[in-house]
Amino acid sequence: MEEVREKLAGQEYVCDRRLATVVYLAVKLDKPVLIEGPAGVGKTELAKALAAATGRSLIRLQCYEGLDEAKALYEWEYGKQLLYTQVLREKIGEFIGPTKGLREAAAALRDQEDVFFSENFLVERPILQAITSETPPVLLLDEIDRADEEFEAFLLEFLSDYQVSIPEIGTVKAEHPPVVILTSNRTRELSEALKRRCLHLQIDYPSPEVELEIVRLKAPGVGEVLADELVGTIQSIRSLDLRKSPSIGETLDWARSLVVLGAPSLNKDLIEETLSVIVKYDRDAAKVLAHVRGAAESKDLGQKEPTGEKQNEGMYEMHRSTHKHAH
Ligand SMILES: Nc1ncnc2c1ncn2[C@@H]1O[C@H](COP(=O)(O)OP(=O)(O)O)[C@@H](O)[C@H]1O
Ligand SMILES: [Mg+2]
Structure with a gap:
């Protein structure tokens, strides 16, 4: 497990033992993993990091409403079939012979259908690619909750046996099963049958320690003080009741923006000016602003108290204390 963690860390993916254990078991037991959690907590990234860390190729299928077998599994290449029949017209004519009636001609043609x-003439889509691939890849079925329930049902055979049935060809089974990762942003509940076939992993927003590590890894230009403050602020914003809480993606965007702006530390004005990087809805922005202003005011009040002790000056400390009050 420690090795899994280190390998993922080598791909700049930070994870705890729980996550490393599930990934380890998935590979050892040839079981698919279903990862559920809010948007932007590293579900897709885990599949990418795992592929890179194990030297496998990554085959990705982004799910959407209306996704069907033709786009996920295979499709007959109609244009090519047509072209071949055109080019081979004379040959086909010869083969059928001149004297036969329609019924006999159709029967003669039917015997040659498998050509x-x-x-x-088969176009392999991601799932079939993963099955027939010579070296087993990582197959990412991303945001499965966007696909229809029928598609989920269609996946069941593949998920339990790593095989699919193609009527014209037969059953195709993977010689070496791929590592399959399914993700869901939980916009709807997935079926029991699907969950039963997978190892289940919940990922939530990271702890301050993990988030700080991610910032250090992925936004290396951010100084110690700023990194602390910004992670503290993001974490406290997540405790507000927002339509869309800022995810790790937003933390990283914010960190990089502040580096570009040359900010050594956070303050109320800077947060207001860069708010659009971390919240995407007006109503959320208003809530965050009220929160930030409230926190700044209570800090001012705090500083006026003649306690004689050094006051906490960083936004991080400030937000930590308001965070406690909120609960
Ligand atoms: N544990 C992690 N370690 C490193 N980077 C992470 C981690 N979790 C998320 N990220 C970063 O956060 C961003 C969003 O992650 P992503 O995998 O796209 O989220 P999701 O698929 O859950 O919506 C990406 O830029 C990713 O690199
Ligand atoms: Mg994703």
Whole structure:
């Protein structure tokens, strides 16, 4: 497990033992992993990091409403079939012979059908690619909750046996099963049958320690003080009741923006000016602003108290204390 963690860290992916254990078991037991959690907590990134860390290729299928087998599994290459029949017209004519009636001609053609429904005319889509790949890849079925329930049902055979049935060809089974990762932003509940076939992993917003580590890794230009403050601020903003809480992606965008702006530390004005980087809805922005202003005021009040002790000056400390009050 420690090795898994280190390998992922080598790909700049920070994870705890719980996550490393699930990934380890998935690979050892040939089981798919279902990762659920809010947007932007590193679900997609885990699949990418795992592929890179194990030297496998990554095959990715982004799910959407209306996604069907033709786009996920295979499709007959209609244009090519048509072209071949055109080019081979004379040959086909010869083969059928001049004297036959329609019914006999159709029957003669039917016997040759498998010429046109062979691998030669098959377009492999991600799932079939993953099955037939010579070296087992990581197959990412991303945001499965966007696909329809029928698609989920279609996946069941593949998820339990790493095989699919193609009527014209037969059953195709993976010689070496791929590592399959499914993700869901939990916009809807997935079926029991699907969950049963997978190891289940919940990822939530990271702890301050983990988030700080991610910032240090992925936004290396950020100084110690600023990194502390910004992670503290983001964490306290997540405790507000927002339509869309800032994710790790937003933390990183914010960190990089502040570096570009040359900010050595955070203050109320800077937060206001860069707010659009971390919240995407007007109503959320208003809530965050009220929160930040409230925190700044209570800090001012705090500084007037003649306690004689050094006051906490950083926004991080400030937000930590308001965070406690909020609970
Ligand atoms: N544990 C982590 N370690 C390193 N970077 C992370 C981690 N979690 C998230 N990130 C970063 O956060 C951003 C959003 O992650 P992503 O995988 O796209 O989220 P999701 O798929 O859960 O919506 C990416 O830029 C990713 O690199
Ligand atoms: Mg994603």
